[in-house]
Amino acid sequence: MEFLRQMRPTAKDLAVEAGVSLATIDRVLNGRSGVKPRTVIKVNEAIERIGFVRNLAAVNLARKKSYQFRFLLPDHGDQFLDVLVGHIEEARKAFADEMADVAAIRLPVEDPYKLAAYLGALDAETTQGIAIMAPETPQVRDAINRLLERGVEVVQFIAGQPKAGSNDFVGINNHAAGATAAQLIGRFSAGQKGKILVVSETMQAHDSIERRLGFDEVINREYPALQTLPSVETRGDTLRTARIFENVFANHPDISCLYVMSAEARGPIGEISRFATRPLVKIVHERTPFTEAALRKGEIDAVIAQNSGHLVRSAIRILKARNDQRIPLASQEKIRIEILLKENL
């Protein structure tokens, strides 16, 4: 007994409405050639009229479609990367339902030649899309462009490849992130005079540069009482960090704020307490077990973060949409710059 639950019109209904055969409907829907423009219009009008929407389940079934997506991530990593990999694993299970096979691949992304070689070996038969988190180099840019030509979809993941042919970027606006950090530091400093120590693992990366630009812009414009010091590069080396801190604090005893621009905050936050002469306003990036704990203990004042689970799912959804020639839902894929206090963890 079929109840009245209104059924959606099928291709058959559409054929009747448009006054053509199913074969023609098929030709129009799948963009095959040999259909008079007039007929195409007729069909499209009928689609509008009865509100026909293809049954995606049936389409995917008939097409035997499946997706192989790969996240290419650095092989050496901080806690933030571990968090990301965890979310990829989670997504792997969640998206199995939708015929998507998702996996993380760790690569020496800082070696442009190895990375380009890896990309060059990919083909659209076995990989439908990749999300790549790697510094931008000419070699990698070219490899990405060639991938796109071969029909492999690419999204730039967290780290942008501004000149690459891929239009899709999943991550935050780093300029705005830096500005946000600056605004917080400014407000938290409460009009007091002081200097800001800005720390990054490296200033080579585009991300750090942009964050720094956004940061300085706001401090200079809105907080003249604060003075920003040149960026300090830790290179991920704690000893080096300590040495630099000692030096910097010797020259600038009036440092009142710390801004850690790169993802790994453990080194700087661990060392800073040994040198700071007074309580500092401290802001770091990315939510990790460490930054979360530090926030709770009051060792840092705020975290600027991007939702890593969202990042991963967003990349997958975009890759899927592109593979299906669909437009990703912009409002869903925009990654927000989150401000975390201990109250809203």
Added chain:
Amino acid sequence: MEFLRQMRPTAKDLAVEAGVSLATIDRVLNGRSGVKPRTVIKVNEAIERIGFVRNLAAVNLARKKSYQFRFLLPDHGDQFLDVLVGHIEEARKAFADEMADVAAIRLPVEDPYKLAAYLGALDAETTQGIAIMAPETPQVRDAINRLLERGVEVVQFIAGQPKAGSNDFVGINNHAAGATAAQLIGRFSAGQKGKILVVSETMQAHDSIERRLGFDEVINREYPALQTLPSVETRGDTLRTARIFENVFANHPDISCLYVMSAEARGPIGEISRFATRPLVKIVHERTPFTEAALRKGEIDAVIAQNSGHLVRSAIRILKARNDQRIPLASQEKIRIEILLKENL
């Protein structure tokens, strides 16, 4: 020519692996009766062994499944509601692909009898799930419980129905949201003494009460220099608001902060400037065209928000999952308490 793109095992493969027939596989997968426990185990082991995952597209196709979901929202509304309705319309298109029909229904939710009557008329044949945003009353609670018994899934949307049988709630933790607002006000106040004016449309709603509790907790514990005044209720009436403000500022000229707890901030923010004797730290809730503009113009200092697009999609995903007897992905459905400054809009 079929390439090597590894195919996922099908039910047929599973039957071979488990050494049973397709009919038995079907019985086990769909929980039909008349299968020896021993056989069920055999099949489940085989599922583990070959990593069998049902092809959702095929399942849905064979089951002719479709979903009718309804958002039940107040019929009189502020800007925040308009934003929500916009997102529901967006989701309506996005989820049409997945056989889900989504729509917003505006109701006099403050009338428990009308609302309960509406809920009572729903049945699982025509409505598979609802997301309800309504104040909690005994009538509504009962109606919801009866809906659940009839097989209609229910999620509590933004406003909680703490005692209802539905376990799913889509929205933020209001206690934490209030605490977050307090922390911001405290930090932005920079140790200066002052009083905080707390405004709400009504203190009847659970949400406002919880926000207030979280707010006071943080202020009292961490910011002794600040003093919170009793909540002021606007009842959505601008004239009333102005009258109250005049009165309050007469008695407390040393008010230094404003916290608007309810979604509609236009009234209080519009009126406050006529009475404030000095620049205030102002924090409001929810992102709307108004709060966005006010943030940009510097008329308010921060917005505590929940991502309304996420709210809508999350509710839909949860309703879908429950309909399919699946567990929603917790990490994806957790709604974050967002802090918006003009820099991270």
Added chain:
DNA sequence: ATGTTTTTGAGGTGCGCACCTCAAAAGTTG
């Protein structure tokens, strides 16, 4: 009008699964 090309229709197959029927096999009981 004839031949040629373009456009359309009719019909079939299969995707992976749900759901159904009927009969065969295995297990249980007295």
Added chain:
DNA sequence: CAACTTTTGAGGTGCGCACCTCAAAAACAT
């Protein structure tokens, strides 16, 4: 042991669509 009852297998149908082939019809050219 026969007479049951429970469990399993074999096989069919259809979900809505993609993709294919072949023939018929329509449009066009000469």
